[in-house]
Amino acid sequence: MKNTRKFELTEKEMPTQWYNIHADMPNKTLPPLHPGTGLPLGPQDLVGLFPMELIKQEVSMEPFIDIPEEVLEIYKIWRPSPLIRARNLEKLLNTPAKIYYKNESVSPPGSHKPNTAVPQAYYNYKEGIKRITTETGAGQWGSALAFAAQFFGIEVKVFMVKVSYNQKPYRKSMMNVWGADVTPSPSPYTETGRKILAEDPDCPGNLGIAISEAVEMAAKDPGTKYSLGSVLNHVLMHQTIIGEEALKQFEKAQDYPDIVIGCFGGGSNFAGISFPFLRGNLRNGNKTRCIAVEPTSCPKLTRGKFMYDFGDSVGLTPLIPMFTLGHDFMPPKIHAGGLRYHGAGAIVSQLLKDKIIEAASVNQLESFDAGIKFARTEGIIPAPESTHAIAQVIKEAEKCRIEGTEKTILFNLSGHGLIDLGAYDQYFGGLLHDYETTDEEIRESLQKLEKIAV
Numbered sequence: 001m002k003n004t005r006k007f008e009l010t011e012k013e014m015p016t017q018w019y020n021i022h023a024d025m026p027n028k029t030l031p032p033l034h035p036g037t038g039l040p041l042g043p044q045d046l047v048g049l050f051p052m053e054l055i056k057q058e059v060s061m062e063p064f065i066d067i068p069e070e071v072l073e074i075y076k077i078w079r080p081s082p083l084i085r086a087r088n089l090e091k092l093l094n095t096p097a098k099i100y101y102k103n104e105s106v107s108p109p110g111s112h113k114p115n116t117a118v119p120q121a122y123y124n125y126k127e128g129i130k131r132i133t134t135e136t137g138a139g140q141w142g143s144a145l146a147f148a149a150q151f152f153g154i155e156v157k158v159f160m161v162k163v164s165y166n167q168k169p170y171r172k173s174m175m176n177v178w179g180a181d182v183t184p185s186p187s188p189y190t191e192t193g194r195k196i197l198a199e200d201p202d203c204p205g206n207l208g209i210a211i212s213e214a215v216e217m218a219a220k221d222p223g224t225k226y227s228l229g230s231v232l233n234h235v236l237m238h239q240t241i242i243g244e245e246a247l248k249q250f251e252k253a254q255d256y257p258d259i260v261i262g263c264f265g266g267g268s269n270f271a272g273i274s275f276p277f278l279r280g281n282l283r284n285g286n287k288t289r290c291i292a293v294e295p296t297s298c299p300k301l302t303r304g305k306f307m308y309d310f311g312d313s314v315g316l317t318p319l320i321p322m323f324t325l326g327h328d329f330m331p332p333k334i335h336a337g338g339l340r341y342h343g344a345g346a347i348v349s350q351l352l353k354d355k356i357i358e359a360a361s362v363n364q365l366e367s368f369d370a371g372i373k374f375a376r377t378e379g380i381i382p383a384p385e386s387t388h389a390i391a392q393v394i395k396e397a398e399k400c401r402i403e404g405t406e407k408t409i410l411f412n413l414s415g416h417g418l419i420d421l422g423a424y425d426q427y428f429g430g431l432l433h434d435y436e437t438t439d440e441e442i443r444e445s446l447q448k449l450e451k452i453a454v
């Protein structure tokens, strides 16, 4: 056991249930509200957009939900993912801490996102849906959904933010290989898109517009549904396969984490790695610290406010009770595109409010520096998003060195950076810098929200 690096599970040992932390939370989330009426949302309000099974999961209070056999079969293409002891990084940091990471970069699209894309595609297929629309920024979510949907013969229509469509051609190529149709957004195919293009034919697009286009197209066609890659309760739950595997792998390692760390965009990979360990805290009084790490340039958890806000920047989605910077807060164009989101999922927000989880923030340069340390010791080039988790791990490991404490740290390597190498080039060229978001900017953005405050 002494020098073991990799703790693997066989296919037979793979967990067969997702964990729904909502069942164990001392305070449940506040209900989402209808964007038009301001009244609590009923399941009926969602049937146009999501299949019934996902709506049920969204509001479920069952602690465990069976993973369908068909989903497990596809998971097996890359799961169980390995748990790895980062011995070389430990050596570099000269720390008594033990550092482990769960390697979610081994999925074919290269991130944790297919953990939810596969079940979402499956439940749509079961309910006879022929087409799914979605939006994507840099293309991580779009490529995961394209990969997943082809197994079930579902057509995928991706609205990709136009700047990214032009600047990041390779994820678009991946989506095309997996059979998805990718349209730069704003597009001429929706009312939203046409209206924006009429005013500004060169509009570079943003995620809010792309969401509006995808939602509009799904709402207008009964055979088409919409799919979201983070934030929602059912999405976070699907990701718990990560932490459930890690629990079993720690048994093999005869160890248990004192600290669990994940980077944070809307909350899905952080939830995936941490919720199963939080179960140990909530049910058995364990004291594992779970830390969500965001970029300092988009600090909704550390400097935002807990209130109702829209999930998109246009104001079409339900109002969600969350930590937010305000839905039209425009985060600087950092390279961790997956972390440039104004809000946080309702469950993680409630957990943070109740101090059951912690939050930290990391600057862009610090995160790239950490990513390069990791690549040069452990070999894997991390996604710019994942480097935020690594930077926090390094801070905690250095604390252990100074204090002489031998803590066990686990983090989620949410993806690899092989399609983000341009960002590393810019880092080496000295072209990246840190952003300071001022209190004034945050206050201004939140002030606009007070009007709809509930």
Ligand SMILES: *Cc1c(COP(=O)(O)O)cnc(C)c1O
Pocket: 111, 112, 113, 140, 141, 229, 230, 231, 263, 264, 265, 266, 267, 268, 269, 270, 338, 339, 383, 385, 386, 414, 415, 416
């Ligand atoms: C999308 C993405 C994230 C951020 O999204 P979460 O829902 O917060 O997990 C982080 N890492 C990678 C690699 C991603 O693709």
